[in-house]
Amino acid sequence: MTVGLVIVSHSAAIAGGVVELAGQMASEVTIVAAGGTDDDGIGTSFTRVGAAFESADSGDGVIVLCDLGSAVLTAETAWDFLADDARSRVRIVDAPLVEGAVTAAVAANIGGDLDAVEHAAETAWIRAEESVNSGASEAEPVVPTAIDVVTASTVLVNPSGLHARPAAEFVKLAAKFRAAVTVNGTDAKSLLRIMSLGLSVGTSVHLTAEGEDAAEAIPALVALIDSGFGE
Amino acid sequence: MALGTDWALDWLSRTAATIAVQRSHLNTLDREIGDGDHGENLDRGFTAVLTELASFDDDAVPSDVLKRTAMKLISTVGGASGPLLGTAYLKGAAAIVDLPELDGAALVAMLTAARDGVVLRGKAMVGDATMIDAWTPAVDAAARALAEGQSEAEILDAAATAAEEGALATEPIVARKGRASYLGERAIGHRDPGAQSSALLLREAANAAIA
Numbered sequence: 001m002t003v004g005l006v007i008v009s010h011s012a013a014i015a016g017g018v019v020e021l022a023g024q025m026a027s028e029v030t031i032v033a034a035g036g037t038d039d040d041g042i043g044t045s046f047t048r049v050g051a052a053f054e055s056a057d058s059g060d061g062v063i064v065l066c067d068l069g070s071a072v073l074t075a076e077t078a079w080d081f082l083a084d085d086a087r088s089r090v091r092i093v094d095a096p097l098v099e100g101a102v103t104a105a106v107a108a109n110i111g112g113d114l115d116a117v118e119h120a121a122e123t124a125w126i127r128a129e130e131s132v133n134s135g136a137s138e139a140e141p142v143v144p145t146a147i148d149v150v151t152a153s154t155v156l157v158n159p160s161g162l163h164a165r166p167a168a169e170f171v172k173l174a175a176k177f178r179a180a181v182t183v184n185g186t187d188a189k190s191l192l193r194i195m196s197l198g199l200s201v202g203t204s205v206h207l208t209a210e211g212e213d214a215a216e217a218i219p220a221l222v223a224l225i226d227s228g229f230g231e
Numbered sequence: 232m233a234l235g236t237d238w239a240l241d242w243l244s245r246t247a248a249t250i251a252v253q254r255s256h257l258n259t260l261d262r263e264i265g266d267g268d269h270g271e272n273l274d275r276g277f278t279a280v281l282t283e284l285a286s287f288d289d290d291a292v293p294s295d296v297l298k299r300t301a302m303k304l305i306s307t308v309g310g311a312s313g314p315l316l317g318t319a320y321l322k323g324a325a326a327i328v329d330l331p332e333l334d335g336a337a338l339v340a341m342l343t344a345a346r347d348g349v350v351l352r353g354k355a356m357v358g359d360a361t362m363i364d365a366w367t368p369a370v371d372a373a374a375r376a377l378a379e380g381q382s383e384a385e386i387l388d389a390a391a392t393a394a395e396e397g398a399l400a401t402e403p404i405v406a407r408k409g410r411a412s413y414l415g416e417r418a419i420g421h422r423d424p425g426a427q428s429s430a431l432l433l434r435e436a437a438n439a440a441i442a
Contacts, residue, residue, distance in 0.1 A: 037309040038307070038309075042309075043268070043308075043310050045306070046305045046306045046313065047306050068410070069408070069409055069410070070310050070311030070313075073353065076314070076352065077305055077314040077318065077352070
């Protein structure tokens with residue numbers, strides 16, 4: 001099992017949409033929508049949120065993401081009413097709803113524990129801030145120096161490029177290696193960073209891996225890109 | 232005269248009636264600075280409370296009434312005021328648990344715990360233009376009235392009057408919590424609907440005590 005997610009929104013449509021989007025990249029993860037009032041109006045429902053906490057919890061814990069203020073109040077109130085053991089593994093996280101849900105879902109899908117998934121959701125703020133200060137801080141190009149550095153270049157062949165689903169698969173594979181991996185200078189283990197590169201079909205991709213299993217990481221990642229991600 | 236379960240039931244049915252009458256005014260206040268559903272949300276919640284109040288045993292104590300009110304508001308209101316007021320009634324109930332009758336000291340303890348519950352949940356302070364701007368002056372005035380040896384009815388009247396003044400005092404300030412905080416200076420000149428509804432329900436506590 002994996003850490004579960006609950007998406008709390010004033011709108012049932014928003015909660016459902018975020019679940020659909022995040023679920024596309026995380027087939028193993030239970031993601032539950034708790035949007036709207038009991039009669040599907042705009043607002044949040046204590047009953048729906050409480051029920052979502054229960055159905056998302058497989059025993060590995062639950063990360064909860066909320067939209068506007070009173071959604072947080074409803075979630076905190078529902079949290080207060082949980083049994084002690086459940087309360088210890090349900091966490092309400094301050095993260096942007098869409099970006100946080102996507103990154104948390106991917107982190108949970110690759111087997112991250114509660115701390116890892118919480119951290120993944122919180123780092124989504126960093127990405128959101130960087131896109132506001134666009135171009136202000138490009139990552140320094142990685143200069144291969146150590147022995148365990150492996151580089152390779154290939155070209156994206158799948159028609160839709162490195163969009164959401166292929167990017168998630170790529171990040172999932174990269175995260176399996178201990179080596180630090182970059183794609184065109186960007187951290188290959190950060191889904192939002194990879195997606196924000198906007199790499200399209202025919203683009204050259206430069207991979208660098210640095211670390212003890214770099215020699216395994218690069219061929220595996222190149223093979224995945226060259227496979228066209230099944231498209 | 233100490234106040235019992237009849238008072239608690241009367242308080243809440245009066246509150247439900249007043250909220251129903253004030254529903255569109257509260258919506259209007261909320262439309263100016265928020266999403267315009269405060270009256271509607273509270274009316275839905277207190278209508279559910281009213282149904283709940285019809286089924287109380289004779290041996291119920293005031294804290295039972297407040298606790299069930301809390302659960303109904305939390306589960307039916309839908310907006311921020313559900314968890315906030317629900318927590319107020321829940322913590323208020325905990326402060327007077329199992330007391331069959333409430334004297335002045337118990338009333339002040341109840342109001343203080345209710346206010347502390349709202350602060351805990353909403354993390355607002357006096358001057359943020361929230362319901363706390365009604366609750367905190369009410370608690371302070373009730374404590375003063377108790378210290379002066381006033382009756383239960385006078386304590387609740389002092390609390391209600393201070394809450395009404397506190398609600399009025401949210402008009403000239405910038406909101407720092409909730410949807411209204413997105414408006415910045417444009418929130419100036421508008422009364423906070425949450426402070427207004429809290430003043431209404433505290434007034435009904437006083438009305439029920441003199442009935």
